[in-house]
Amino acid sequence: MAHSTTSAQTASPPLRRPTATLAEEWRPRRFASLRGVVRDRSALAGLAILVTVTLLALFASVIAPYDPTKLDPTANLAGPSADHWLGTDNLGRDLFSRLLYGARWTLGAAGLAAAGIVLLGVTVGIVAGYFGGLVDDLLMRLVDVLLAFPSIVLALAIVGMLGPSLPNVLIGMVAVWWVDYARVVRGLTLKVVQNDYVLSAHCCGCGSLRMITRHVLPNVIPPVIVLATLELGALMLAISGLSFLGLGAQPPTPEWGTMLSDGRLFFLGAPQLMMYPGIAITLVVLGCNLLGDGLRDALDPRQRRR
């Protein structure tokens, strides 16, 4: 017991500043350059878009003038008016309210999938990198196999087998997208465990679980968060794409991909049914991409825009 207390004490200085102990590319000055993100106007614009849409989604019930699924047969396909700011859809549902609630579904689904992906990817990556040997070999061969498919093919097959629904789409996405994270985290873990403080903690009797949670995890989380931001846009496109095909969120859920799909039948007479959700998805994904580019530029000088 005394040993483990000692180990925590010897290791605590680097833990307070985890960046100081990170592998080569994660030295603290790179994090100082995170300030570059704030100065980078396009990254800031991306952040502003994401924050605004997230707030709109969170307060959808306060802002939205109507229930997003309430039908009004007397006002179907109405144009923009004081009552319905963006008009109504074919069933008389208020488009503005549906877009607001749609932000909840679209952002929420992508966020939930991203959380699952990070959790699985980090777990596998650390287990493979920390324990090494046969476990590492097996997990990395699995990664190789999954990387052999474009993500949409396998995700599609998983949803196909489980049956169309939004939770199944999320399962499919998590099952396929974690591999990149596992690879990155494994590489970082391999570097972290070479540090002297890991050796000293080991000598002080620090067990595997404690070592992973106190020493390895804090070092791998920051780059993983950057990666997740970079990929959030693509994830959102993939999820709403599956919803568009009718495999994800089912009507009358106001998910943006589903809304676009619903609007298909009316796109000649009422193209706005497809325009608004399309613009909304593009805007949010653009926000993710701008912010992601900014983060990558700040953290990887080699890729910086010249």
Next chain:
Amino acid sequence: MFRFVLRRLAYLLPVWIGISLVAFMLANLAPGDPARLALQRELGRQPTAEETAVVREQMGLNDAAPIRYLNWLGDALTGDLGTSYRTGQPVLDSLADRFPTTLQIAGFGLLLAIAIAIPLGILAAVYRQGPIDHFSRVIALLGASMPSYWVAYLLILLLSVRLGWLPVAGSQTWQHAVMPALTLGIGGSASLMRLTRSEMLETLNQDYIRTARAKGLGSRPLMLGHALRNTMIPLSTVLGMRFAGMLGGAVIVETIFSWPGIGKLVVDAIFDRDYPMIQGFVIFMGTAFLLINLIVDLGYGVIDPRIRLARR
């Protein structure tokens, strides 16, 4: 070169076995007993427990999982991926029948992406921070942010409805392939353009470019002979990935444009719960992607002799 090819093949074999395992295990995700489902389709009524048990034994479902896998793998290797629940046709035949159609729009899309992305990327690198550079950045960002299914409908509105240039959906003439390919090409060109630009910038900073310039080499032979050729190596990896991505992305595009490719086939199969077809799709596409990777790898060897020789 021959040994290089052999080495690549030896690496691909375990990955292919992994792909077959994934495809085999996918079938277990489907709800319900396969024997019961098969009987139900055949008899048109709920089968009794005894009937199901007989068929389970016939289908080998009572064997241990490794045995079932080996049996399935043996069938797969001899070209038997089962029969479609929906059409009663052999799965492999349907997939092989539809695949060339998908290759058409993916190949056409890739050509369009190259035609858009590589010149723009090079110009953006050469005239860095100029109007072309900024323009290409905006195009690339938009291209990466717009959902393909939305782009597809924007194209229909513009090119079919407004201008009347192209037919909306179907596959009778070559004009029908233009919009699906354009949709895939627009999505694919975004990342390709940015990568061409950054790789080109990297190459232009190299010493040999400065040497060539100092020797008085004109800018056209310098760009095409020295800079572009060295830029092609990282680009060819991404081209391979883009092509694979387009084959995957074809799922959505084919559904929109009623293009009778493999993507539309599998989406229809999903709605009909045609599990053998979905399973066949996975192993078929997995194999196709491995072959694409192999071709890209071999392409490196052709473009860059250093790679071919280093791996001896």
